[in-house]
Amino acid sequence: MDHRTGSFGYVGMLLFSLFAVLPVVKSLEILDIEGPGVVVNGSTSQIVLDCDYDITEFDKPGLVVKWYFNRQPFPVYQWIPSKVPQDLGILKGRLNLNYEVSEDQFSKHRALAIVNPTTDLTGEYTCLISSFESEAYKRKNLIIYAPAEDLSMTYSKPREDNVIITCRAGGIFPAPNIAIFRSSSSSKEFIESAKVESQLHPEYGYYNISIEIEVSDYELDSETMFECVLTIPGTEYRVQEKILYFPGHLTTPTPEEVEPEDVEELLEEMENIENDQSLEEEGDGGNSRPHTAESVSSAERVLSSLSFLSVLASLHLLFLH
Template identity: 25%
Template structure:
């Protein structure tokens, strides 16, 4: 019987059975969105369901030209690129012969591992399933300084500095809970992808203020991380002559005394 003579219902059944036998599906991809630099034993897991038969599991990093991790049972996994020397290749996430090396155990995390991770599972018939998730490695500041330098009269230069942070930071000097308008931010990136950042602002201190509070705000938008440094700047005792123009209440009081004298 030719294929043209096969009933449509039976043909659909054959196709459905073939799809089931050849099926491969990623059920869950476990990649944390944010992880702290220096973390140890981080596991990235790719959970899948497949029909019986040979398969290959691949992990790709940032859409590279080749997988950084590849495992075809019963062979041992192969590692290259940025993950070379960073994985515990003895780690087994399962005892199943077709799942035991599906996950990657990273020995120690650093900012260079920030990026998009794609898991690809391919069966012997070339049917594949893939999914991608991104991971951002957070490196909090090692130093956080807020310094003052008195220029002249009541002009003060405020400098805020942080070093060894990741991802790219935003550093803002604030006064009265608002960013100071006249400020400059500079940043330097090290070979290990960590950033050093400096923000400098000019602030004119209000007359008669004996002290002010200045805030420096560090924000890492991609890691949803914020740190704040505050300092008080003291000027010592301040003598202020409140004339009529500076204090309207004095005018009212003086006028009242004049009126009283006239009445008497």
């Protein structure tokens, strides 16, 4: 056997034996970032994002905990176990620096305790821990959303044979999604051609959004339900509004065609409508908002007929004179 080969084999076995008995040093590890992912604006006075990690004795002397917002290069929070925590950047003055997640001196201030969280703190949070030996990081998304302050759905008829359906929402954050569906007795259809407009008001921190479609009456069934659906991505927030549309044009009779019994029927119809509305308000307990409109509704027929009554009254006075 070659002397050099034998020497190398002996040294190799010695090194293998040495590494086999040395302890394996475990590096820093972040187990999880615990805390809510979705919060309603104004619903809580404090939220906590806890960066739960494992460290070894080798890591403790040089341990530093930092938090970053939306991957910006400068931290918004820093804690070194031998010093007091620091709030920085967008979180300056917005953290509870006395919050302790545990009594352990190397983990008690690892968490972010955000006081009175608002929508501007929606974003991605990164926890980074480092020591003289290694470092580790983990990210978490937080959405602080504001529900829509209002949602309304209306229609108008620019011509006799078509209709414009409009849905509007305001005071919502972050940027929402909005869609319109139409349904009949046989089907429900998502309308892809709808026109959507969204506007951010940075001075107030919310969005206004609207959606609009124009449809010809001949494309619709005798009764068509339009539904507006508003959602916020990343959350379970969802609200909808509906409007019932009857295609057609309201014809107007001339004064000569109005008989006395027709006037009596109109007055009875007005009284019935008021009674029905009173019953609906009592049944809803005053909490429901208007959600249905008709292009040829009883209310519209009465409003249109009021002009006829005015004409009749004028004619009656004319004959008296």
